[in-house]
Amino acid sequence: MTDASSGHIVFLNWRDTHHPEGGGSELFLERIAAELIGKGYRVTLLCQAYGSAPAEEINSDGMRIVRRGGRHTVYLRAALTYLLGVLGFGPLSRRQLGRPDLIVDVGNGMPFLSRLWTRRPVIALVHHVHREQWPVVFGPRVARIGWWIESRLAVRVYRNCRYITVSESTREELVGLGVDRHRISVVHNGTPEVTGAPVARTPNPSLMVLGRLVPHKRVEIALRATALLATELPDVELVVAGQGWWDEPLTRLAADLGIEDRVRFTGFVSEEHKHELLCGSWLMLMPSLKEGWGLTIVEAGARATPSIAFRSAGGVADAMVDGETGMLVEDEYEFFRAVRSLVLDARRRNAMGAAAAAHARRFTWEKAGEAFSQVVAGQLAGEQPKPADQRVP
DSSP states (O other), X not given: OOOTTTOEEEEEOSOOTXXXXXXXXXXXXXXXHHHHHHTTOEEEEEEOOOTTOOSEEEOTTXXXXXXXXXXXXXXXXXXXXXXXXXXXXXXXXXXXXXXXSEEEEEEBSBOOOGXXXXXXXXXXXXXXXXXXXXXXXXXXXXXHHHHHIIIIIHHHHTTTSEEEESOHHHHHHHHHHTOOGGGEEEOOOOOOOOOSOOOOOOSSOEEEEESOOOGGGOHHHHHHHHXXXXXXXXXXXXXXXXXXXXXHHXXXXXXXXXOGGGEEEEESOOHHHHHHHHHHOSEEEEOOSOBSSOHHHHHHHHTTOOEEXXXXXXXXXXXXXXXXXXXXXXXXXXXXXXXXHHHHOHHHHHHHHHHHHHHHTTOOHHXXXXXXXXXXXXXXXXXXXXXXXXXXX
């Protein structure tokens, strides 16, 4: 048995939090790693290289980051890096750390399939199942191949591994793919800390979308809802906070809808600016096709801002109490009706905001780290523990 003081955990993930396209998955990994380091583990993240980011560094929490390969080659480079034994810190340290005691293989649609090239214990970390996203992002042929890898090959490769996911919704989808329920533990995200003092709500109706600008986030739905609402409330404003390669189609749509003066694309925002926007907004809109967890929902909730999302989007239903901290809808027409009803009903909107703030406080990174570390400890001990679910009390 390996104790925490000597346990070395390697996370395999395609990005880190500083990557231009990094998001909630990367934040979860970074915060969980910090909790594990606080418990005495050594943690290495192996992810893709990008831009001028250093090939190797140690972040402020003590996590060692090794960047190799690109968007598509990181999976092969991860295997080669492991097999060639170069997980030591290269030129910054001559001391090799040796092989890891445990691998956490993060599958963002495409898994690393590490179980094929390591004999160490492997935990498969799955934020959500990408069934709906493959055809949206890729063409039909690539989508079929990708979905086969995720839904058939990966399930076979990890058939004896422990799984961790972030929501009950994703656990049910994994069970549907053939993963044994008893092998899946649920560890919810924590709520990111608020930054800066609260600011007043905007005097005019203001809506917000927060996240990466990619097709499956479906920001178009928020733009169309704003255009409809503007016919009744000409002073309504939509803030789209985030960056991504889908930005130009979105700006063109705003122009086509005639709402350029009603929509503000901020690009990347700092933590402080993000929280200013969350405080000032009347509603958070999350029209995403699929989410493993509604991170922006609880971020908005921490600032007493209720959210509207699609029930079919998976983990958002775990991050929200429908009808109390926000609203879950079935289709785009109902999405617009929900936005309109809450914009026009200040009393109900404020009550939902207060409930959302209380709900967000239930999720902490300390709880998440403890639940995650229980699974890690069991794997290092060679045990097959029952799922260590982190549930909201």
